[in-house]
Amino acid sequence: MSPVLVLDMDGTLVDTNYHHAIAWFRAFRRSDVTVPVWRIHRAIGMGGDQLVPTVAGDDVEERLGDTVRDAWKKEVDAILGEVCAIEGARELLEAARDAGYVVVLASSGKPDHVDRYLDLLDARELAHDWTTSADVSETKPEPNLIEVALQKAGEAEAVVVGDSVWDCQAAQRIGLPSVAVRTGGFGERELLDNGASRVYDDLAQLRADLPGLPTGKPK
Template sequence: MTNTLVLDVDGTLVDTNYHHAIAWFRAFRRHGLTVPTWKLHRAIGMGGDKLVAEIAGQHVEDEHGDDVRAAWEAEFEPMLDEVRPFEGAHRLITTALEKDFAVVLASSGKRRHVDHYVKLLDVPDVASTSSDDVDESKPAPDLIATALDRVEGGRAVVVGDSVWDCEAARRAGLPCVALRTGGFAEADLLDHGASAVYDELDRLRADLSDLPFGPA
């Protein structure tokens, strides 16, 4: 049965995590709130529907949540043209396809952002998800389940860069391998369930056939 590679996008395939942290910082500042960027970075990879309460508390979510998210979108939009794929991202995907893996991009980003990343990665025929496809974002497992529904695969592994990817994979009952490309420490990723941590996409690509695939 075909193995499936469930790939996170932001911070895993494209270099966006620090752009997102700055955009969130500016979004909170629009509402008179100063949140340390290190705390924001630690929350990147979690869906925007959860981030405001996680970082600033439920009272801020209740009062300003939607406005902060709208401000984040406005702050991030001008940065979109600065985003670049990580070295080896295209090679990872094309090699997996050449090995007859099913590949799906499990992103909780905005659809137009995901479409932009797909163009950057030059993988127009690969299935993908966006925040429009689920009611609840990472670390909930919904996005992974939706991604798996889009491909005809069997055993699967999740590849991500954040502790939230690891948690979503755990809740979905799937193994996860992680990359340090998003800025999370190796120890944190392992503590949250990653079975292995890679510094580079090409190193992960070399181990594709040996990844810990589990029943989807």
């Protein structure tokens, strides 16, 4: 059976991390809560269910969590048209297909956001399948997203590719190897310290290394 490439979208294939950070900042401010943008950026890659208590505390989550998440959707929708594909994203997808990987695009993003990214990347014919927030009950760093991606692919050996420490932690929790690219703004050392076996500066470096990526089976 062909190996599976569980490939993150936000921050890895599409340049959204800083858009999300600004949208969350504005969403909190709608409820008169100010969270420094740098702190929000450190949590990008988590789902909204995890991000709000992580950056603002359990009290804000209990009182305002759903309100902030609804506001975030409005804020990010307003700037979604500014999002661009990361250089080399389409070429990476083509190379992964040609290298024999079953590619599953793993995202906990809203379905309409994922549809936009698929269009932006022209990725529908290159990916075996993809996920959205509708598919998952728990977001990263919980491994549910990866588990769903593997179910869609047939549960073969796999490697997880992402841009954040949360991608690496999620893979580690399920016993899968991960590699990371620095396109999300996280540093090499912290990605390695959180479980990445290799870190690449850009998608071109990752593409060149596709034939030699480590794979494994989930525990």
